[in-house]
Amino acid sequence: MRIGQLASLSGLAAHTIRFYESKGLLNKPKRSINGYRIYDKDALQSLSRIQCAQRLGFSLEDMLSVMAGDGTAQGMDHDKMLEQLDMRLIEVDILLGQLSRQKQDIIDFKVRLQKNWDQGQCLQVDEINQLN
């Protein structure tokens, strides 16, 4: 199949598929006589793996580092993957903590705003008074 069909099957835009190829995330496909890219099932599976990894929060660069370098996303290094997954878990936990704190900060801020407190609430007064 050509890039258009792969695009509609994968749910990605054709130019995104070319972009992945240019980044080395996707194997360079065969070409038809006129130069069109010709794909098979494996390409769809590769794209699907990329989309899966993205859902788990990995960047395209993360994916490159676990791939065998052949762009197939087939020969992935199990240990590297587990390592990446653990790192991502830690990142996610940190983000969850930050977001929860942020949420509480916003709630607190709203309360102060509704009580019509001084708008200078963000600045520690002693910081300001260090000045002349």
Add this chain to the structure above:
Amino acid sequence: MRIGQLASLSGLAAHTIRFYESKGLLNKPKRSINGYRIYDKDALQSLSRIQCAQRLGFSLEDMLSVMAGDGTAQGMDHDKMLEQLDMRLIEVDILLGQLSRQKQDIIDFKVRLQKNWDQGQCLQVDEINQLN
């Protein structure tokens, strides 16, 4: 004080302060005879408000929209601020949900990986079989 002192007091880099000025987030300061920027306490307070808003998760553009347009971050619109805070709360809740789901997905994925399941786990088989 000059930009260097404002930078060290605020914890921001001098070029970041100039950048904020260029974006209209910070009032244009007076200049000394030689052209240097001269700041007072208010500038520090403005920077502090910017940093506060950033901690709450707002973008520089968000801040512009609640400012009176004078770059002081003084005459903020209370209603607009409350509206922004509520919008941000909703965003944060959505992000928290996404991240929790992502975390569970990663945990599930790890389990499958450790059980040495087929690496094709990401792709629905019927999706692949639509192909020739």
Add this chain to the structure above:
DNA sequence: TATAAGCTTAAAGTTAACTTTAAGGTCAAT
């Protein structure tokens, strides 16, 4: 006096993951 720290500007570079544009070749159908 020299050198180093601090200030000025405008413009370009950074990162990620694409998207858009330009300029054109191919192919099926009308």
Add this chain to the structure above:
DNA sequence: ATTGACCTTAAAGTTAACTTTAAGCTTATA
């Protein structure tokens, strides 16, 4: 024969929030 859908490439544009660079003044210190 021409319209329209689909394909090609390379390069530039997008967004956010800066950072870096270049080229050149000013001021304090040794």
